[in-house]
Amino acid sequence: MSWVSIDEGKCNGCGICAIRCPRCFSVSEDKISVQADENCCIICGHCVSLCPADAITHSLMDAENFEPVGVPVQYEPDDFMRFIRQRRSHRHFKSKAVPKKIIQQLIEAARYAPTGSNVQSVEIIVVEDAHRKRILSDLSVDFFAEAGAKAAEQLRTMPVESRTPARLQLEKMVRYRNNMLQAKSVGYDPIFHQAPVVLMFHSPLETTTPKDNCVIASTTVGLFARTLGLESTYIGLLEIAARSYPPLAEAIGLPTGHQVQSVLITGYPKLKFLRHVDRNPIKVRWD
Ligand SMILES: Cc1cc2nc3c(=O)[nH]c(=O)nc-3n(C[C@H](O)[C@H](O)[C@H](O)COP(=O)(O)O)c2cc1C
Numbered sequence: 001m002s003w004v005s006i007d008e009g010k011c012n013g014c015g016i017c018a019i020r021c022p023r024c025f026s027v028s029e030d031k032i033s034v035q036a037d038e039n040c041c042i043i044c045g046h047c048v049s050l051c052p053a054d055a056i057t058h059s060l061m062d063a064e065n066f067e068p069v070g071v072p073v074q075y076e077p078d079d080f081m082r083f084i085r086q087r088r089s090h091r092h093f094k095s096k097a098v099p100k101k102i103i104q105q106l107i108e109a110a111r112y113a114p115t116g117s118n119v120q121s122v123e124i125i126v127v128e129d130a131h132r133k134r135i136l137s138d139l140s141v142d143f144f145a146e147a148g149a150k151a152a153e154q155l156r157t158m159p160v161e162s163r164t165p166a167r168l169q170l171e172k173m174v175r176y177r178n179n180m181l182q183a184k185s186v187g188y189d190p191i192f193h194q195a196p197v198v199l200m201f202h203s204p205l206e207t208t209t210p211k212d213n214c215v216i217a218s219t220t221v222g223l224f225a226r227t228l229g230l231e232s233t234y235i236g237l238l239e240i241a242a243r244s245y246p247p248l249a250e251a252i253g254l255p256t257g258h259q260v261q262s263v264l265i266t267g268y269p270k271l272k273f274l275r276h277v278d279r280n281p282i283k284v285r286w287d
Pocket residue numbers: 087088089090091233234235236237238277
């Protein structure tokens with residue numbers, strides 16, 4: 001039984017469906033046939049979206065949701081480049097809450113981000129509650145405090161002159177520990193930076209490209225958020241801690257087999273960046 005069907009009365013035989021998806025569609029003697037199932041179809045919806053005769057339906061997708069694309073949005077390249085360059089990691093936020101409707105719009109943006117093999121595996125945990133943020137932040141700091149203390153212990157037995165990657169990593173863990181404890185001692189949250197909203201993007205590990213899917217979703221959200229007056233920062237520290245520290249993983253409470261793959265904090269920015277920031281040129285090899 002094919003998931004996709006062609007309305008013979010509407011089909012104009014253009015074959016665009018077969019050009020796009022030769023795995024599921026075939027053309028013989030000007031007749032197009034389709035056999036779409038789990039062996040070939042990743043439910044991407046391209047066949048339905050491309051058909052100029054509106055002749056294709058996918059039984060696993062809601063026809064109502066295939067709204068016309070309309071006039072393609074045009075961006076001036078200079079404007080879009082400025083939009084990219086104006087993005088900064090913001091760590092100072094107004095105390096103003098982000099309305100639920102706006103958070104729902106952010107989630108909607110994540111929904112349309114692409115995923116490997118169209119697995120659509122990304123899930124999001126939204127944390128707004130101050131007490132909950134405090135628990136997650138404190139547990140993350142506990143992790144870095146422990147890891148930093150262990151790293152300091154290891155460093156004591158290492159020759160000072162060896163600048164190996166292992167030594168540099170240990171030194172970094174000690175710095176993290178010191179910086180976090182110092183921040184905590186003056187009442188500052190070194191993990192979530194007092195942001196009103198934390199978004200944790202997680203996915204089952206047993207799926208196609210879990211990390212990429214979550215990072216693409218969070219990046220899509222972070223950029224879209226800017227159009228709503230919000231700014232964000234990735235929080236890799238929480239991700240590292242969640243992966244390595246069972247008490248934090250337990251407090252987050254992910255479904256079995258899932259892992260946090262990307263974290264964003266977001267809110268209304270307090271500071272305004274006035275100049276673009278310089279960056280190293282990308283090393284490129286033109287093959
Ligand atoms: C994957 C990733 C993880 C990050 N993790 C943290 C983090 O845990 N805490 C933090 O304050 N900033 C974090 N950042 C922000 C970076 O420090 C920031 O992107 C970088 O300094 C460049 O600044 P910009 O984003 O303003 O261009 C992270 C950025 C990325 C891309």
